Amino acid sequence: MIRERTAIGAKIVLGMIIIAIALAACAVGYIRFGGPLHRQNLLQDELLADILPPPAFVVEPYLHATWAIADPAHAEEAAVALAEEHALFEQRKQYWANAPVPEELRKEVDSTIATADDFWAALDSRFLPAMKAGDMATMHQVHAQDLTPAYRKQHDAVTHLVAESGKYRDGLMEFAQTLVLSLLGLFSIVALALLAIVHRAGRLIRNTVVGPLVQTAQTMERMAEGDYAVSIEGA
Numbered sequence: 001m002i003r004e005r006t007a008i009g010a011k012i013v014l015g016m017i018i019i020a021i022a023l024a025a026c027a028v029g030y031i032r033f034g035g036p037l038h039r040q041n042l043l044q045d046e047l048l049a050d051i052l053p054p055p056a057f058v059v060e061p062y063l064h065a066t067w068a069i070a071d072p073a074h075a076e077e078a079a080v081a082l083a084e085e086h087a088l089f090e091q092r093k094q095y096w097a098n099a100p101v102p103e104e105l106r107k108e109v110d111s112t113i114a115t116a117d118d119f120w121a122a123l124d125s126r127f128l129p130a131m132k133a134g135d136m137a138t139m140h141q142v143h144a145q146d147l148t149p150a151y152r153k154q155h156d157a158v159t160h161l162v163a164e165s166g167k168y169r170d171g172l173m174e175f176a177q178t179l180v181l182s183l184l185g186l187f188s189i190v191a192l193a194l195l196a197i198v199h200r201a202g203r204l205i206r207n208t209v210v211g212p213l214v215q216t217a218q219t220m221e222r223m224a225e226g227d228y229a230v231s232i233e234g235a
Contacts, residue, residue, distance in 0.1 A: 012197060020190045027183040037176050043099070044169050047109070048162065055088040056096070056112065057158055058119045062151045065123065068131055069139055075131050082128070086120055093117075104168055108161040115154035122146035 031037050050056040061082055068078040093113055101109050122142060130138035 016190060016194050016197065020187065020194070023183065023186060023190070027180070031176060031180060037172070040102075040172060041169070043101075044165055044172075047096075047101070047105075047165060050092055050096070055085060055092045056116065058089075058116050058151055058154055061085045061089075061119070061123065062147060065127060065143060065147055069136070069143055072134070072136070075134075079128065079131065082123065086124070089116060089120065102168060105161070105164055108157070108164050112154060112157040112161050115150060115157050119147060119150035119154065122150060 064074075064078040064081050064085070068075045093116075096109055096113060127139060127142045127147060130136075130142065
């Protein structure tokens with residue numbers, strides 16, 4: 001019976017320890033550096049880095065277009081810079097089209113990119129040809145009627161996206177904090193249960209194994225001294 005009780009107790013303790021380790025592993029795996037929570041946070045950082053400032057935000061291309069009008073001698077340099085900025089924009093546009101953006105932000109991200117598409121379409125089809133031809137009148141017209149409204153529209157979209165991204169991040173961090181506190185509470189319960197089991201197992205071993213052994217040893221010692229009147233419990 002003692003052997004069976006000991007085996008059952010050992011299995012229970014082992015099972016509780018395994019559960020505690022599994023829960024700890026899940027929690028650490030989720031909140032660790034490089035884990036799912038960290039990757040989601042990095043995704044938000046990457047999104048904000050791309051929209052404030054370029055390549056996803058057209059503030060620098062708009063500056064180059066404005067500079068080309070203010071200083072025609074800058075036109076050739078502006079054309080090179082605009083080509084590089086457009087190529088980089090297309091790369092990031094493709095990236096964000098396939099990135100695992102949260103559903104709460106997907107509409108805002110697509111809208112922000114779409115406003116940049118309008119800017120680049122007007123720049124490539126009308127502004128750059130006029131700049132190469134030295135047609136300042138057309139450059140001024142396209143800048144006022146197409147580029148500036150597109151820039152302002154994207155500015156508003158970016159401002160809204162930044163606000164929504166901030167809300168999403170706050171919610172994400174609040175969820176992480178709640179999860180950590182919940183897991184810590186669960187760990188505490190498991191730890192207390194383990195302590196209770198160990199305490200109970202100790203008392204059981206003391207009462208059913210150690211106690212009788214001590215009593216038997218004392219009885220044998222008295223019998224060795226010639227006291228045969230002692231009684232042996234259980235005999």
